[in-house]
Amino acid sequence: MAITALIVALLPLSIVWISKDANKYRKLVWIAVFITFDLIVFGAFTRLTDSGLGCPDWPGCYGLANPFLAHDEIRAAEALQPTGPVTMVKAxxxxxxxxxxxxxxxxxxxxxxxxxxxxxxxxAAGAVPSIRPGxxxxxxxxxxxxxxxxxWTVTLKLQPVIVTTHLLLGMGLLxxxxxxxxRQDHALAPFGSAGVPAAALLRIRLxxxxxxxVLLVQLFLGGWVSTNYATLACTEFPLCGGGKVIPEMDFEHGFHLWRELGKTSAGHYLPFAALTAIHWVHRNFALVVIAVLGYTCWRAWAVPALRKPVKGIAAVLILQAATGVATIYLSFPLTIAVLHNAGAAALVLLLTMVNYRAKFLMPTP
Known part of the structure; x- marks a missing residue:
């Protein structure tokens, strides 16, 4: 497996090596950003196709390096459960x-x-370090x-709190x-804040x-919806649960963190009202996200160094609203669901850019 991973890593490393970019370290960092974004999107595809247990052990597949070598074991599991978690495609x-x-x-x-x-x-040369290793x-x-x-996602059999934490850590890594x-961009070409009052910059930074x-909370709620398979707990919009604004919901079981997939903490099947609560909270908190991020974009628009990522955030917010509603009306199509997850990752990337630039636009005391 390590050899396979090294072969996969050699492609981006080769791109960095042959690049004519004078700052190859900066290129390496941004290629890692690109691949991490892609991995988050592919992770969503893995989760949404129920492939998380395609190989029910870790790190290999039935103790082997790839599904080719584990062909007999996978086919035996697939024969026992043709629609189960282990198939050759899912592996x-x-x-x-x-x-x-x-x-x-x-x-x-x-x-x-x-x-x-x-x-x-x-x-050793007595120079100022060009890169600090911390x-x-x-x-x-x-x-x-x-x-x-x-x-742990695999060994604990897709336990929702573990899978959701795995998702959040992936977003955190991004x-x-x-x-x-x-930091690499800023070192190459510092951006300025000419003409923008310090008080306005402080407000934007806050x-x-x-x-x-707010986005972190929504990422948790979205992950909680996905890992509990609660996407279609409400099949109407903006109403939910038989045309109700506030449907019957079970918050106690829905938001009890430490439990098995599809079960309550006592080991009983999770009631549908719990799934409704999970979906309803995520759906309505999206309005808070749109309001807060939208207001931030409006205030940051006047700063030229922030305008490009702010435009991206505004566009992705519209896309997220559209794909979120589409998953309900189109009964959860895979492509749109994956696109919705990609939009969440894009918001993380763009908002991180805004936070970084807002921090370093502030004049040094």
């Missing part, structure tokens, strides 16, 4: 997800190794934590890498931080 989807996750780990290890090498070289090292430990939750990419917190 490949799950293993491809793991290969790319490991490849990202290799890219981050390369970032860390280069950072430590340059830091030691610059210190942040890449943090990324390395963070991706290890993410990998641990990926393993945000951390994007922040690091912002709004951007608040937007990040």
């Amino acid at each position: 490949w989807i799950e293993m491809i997800h793991r290969y790319f996750a490991m490849a990202i780990g290799i890219l981050i290890m390369a970032m860390m190794a280069v950072a430590w090498y340059r830091w030691r070289r610059d210190r 942040y890449p090292t943090l990324l390395f430990f963070f991706v290890c934590l993410q990998g641990a939750f990926g393993a 945000a951390l890498l994007t922040w690091f990419g912002g 709004l951007a931080a608040l937007s990040g917190l």
Whole structure:
């Protein structure tokens, strides 16, 4: 498996190596951002196609490096349950997800190794270090934590709180890498805030931080909907549950975190009202997200350095609203559901850019 992951990682590493970009380290960081974004989207595809247990052990597939080698075991499991969690297609989807996750780990290890090498070289020469190794090292430990939750996702049989945490950590890794990419961009070409009052910049920075917190809550709620398979608990919009504004809901069981998939903490089947509560909260909190992020975009529009990511946030918010409603009216089509997850990742990336730029646009005291 490690060899396969290394082969996958060699493609982006080769792109960095042959690139004519003078700052190859910056290119490596942004390629890692791109692949992490893609992995989050593919992770959504893995989850939405019920492929999370396509290989029911970890890190291999029935203890082997790939589904080709585990062909007999997979076919035997598929014969017992033709529509069950283990099929050849689902096994490949799950293993491809793991290969790319490991490849990202290799890219981050390369970032860390280069950072430590340059830091030691610059210190030995008596120069100011061009790259400090602390942040890449943090990324390395963070991706290890993410990998641990990926393993627990399988070994704990898709327990909702573990899968949701795995999703949140993936979004967190995307945000951390994007922040690091912002640092590389800023070092290459510092952006200015000419003509923007310091008080206005402070307000935007606080709004951007608040937007990040609101988005984090919504990411948890969206992950909780997905991991509990509550997307179609309400099949109407804007009403829910037989034409009601406030349907019958069971918040106690719906938001009890530590329990098995589809079960209450006592081991009984999860009531439908619990799924309704999960869906209803996510749907209505989306209005808060639109209001807070929309207001932040409006206030940040006047700052030229923020205008490009702000335009992106505004466009993605519209896309998210459209795909969220479409999953209900079109009875949860896979493509739209994956696109909705991609929109969430895009919001994380763009809002991280806004937060980074708002922070470093502030004049130094």
